[in-house]
Amino acid sequence: MIYQGKARYPVTEIILHCADTRPEWMAGRPLAEKVAEIRRWHVQERGWRDIGYHWVIDRDGAVAPGRRETELGAHVEGHNRGTIGICLLGGYSAKADDLFEKNFSGAQAFSVKLLIAEIKGRSTILKVFGHNDYAPKACPGFRVRVALKDG
Ligand SMILES: [Zn+2]
Incomplete structure (x- = not known):
């Protein structure tokens, strides 16, 4: 299990x-x-103390760390306790209901699924959501539960 911050919020x-x-x-x-x-x-x-996301995925599928997973992120207002934020490069002027393929590469699809599976191996993940499930925003530029329905 991954725990975040001094309060040790479990990442779910x-x-x-x-x-x-x-x-x-x-x-x-x-x-x-x-x-x-x-x-x-x-x-x-x-004015934040670090990058808000825990992971960043490049256009070619390469994955790099951002903020440490054991620290609270800064990526969704009101939902930064016990959550891990993954940022896909791209998505300029994307819409909330776009298909994943419209704004992101096949390599990114592969890597994000692999990264989610890898995190699931280290913590009890109950939900995988998009920013647009919590706020009236386009981000990440697709519907997560549609794009990731097979995994
Ligand atoms: Zn976002």
Whole structure:
């Protein structure tokens, strides 16, 4: 089981996001630099202490860590206790009901499913939701329960 913060909230949920970036954003740059840029948005522009997400998935399916899983994230207002936030790069101008394939790659589909399965192996995950299940937002740019119905 993964526990977060001093209060040790058990992690029971995964919430998916998108970066709202164009497909070609920082293309050719290492994923670590892209994560550093998102961290800069969150720290310098929003005043948070670290990147809000726990994991970031690049267009080619590469996965990089963000905030440590044992720390509370900053990704969905009111739902940061006991949840892990995963951010998919892409999703610029996406709509809440878009098909996954419209905004994201097949490699990202593969990696997000694998990452969810891997987290499920380390914590009792009861729900996998999207940001748009909790707020009137497009993020992550698809309906999680439709896109991930087979897994
Ligand atoms: Zn989001």
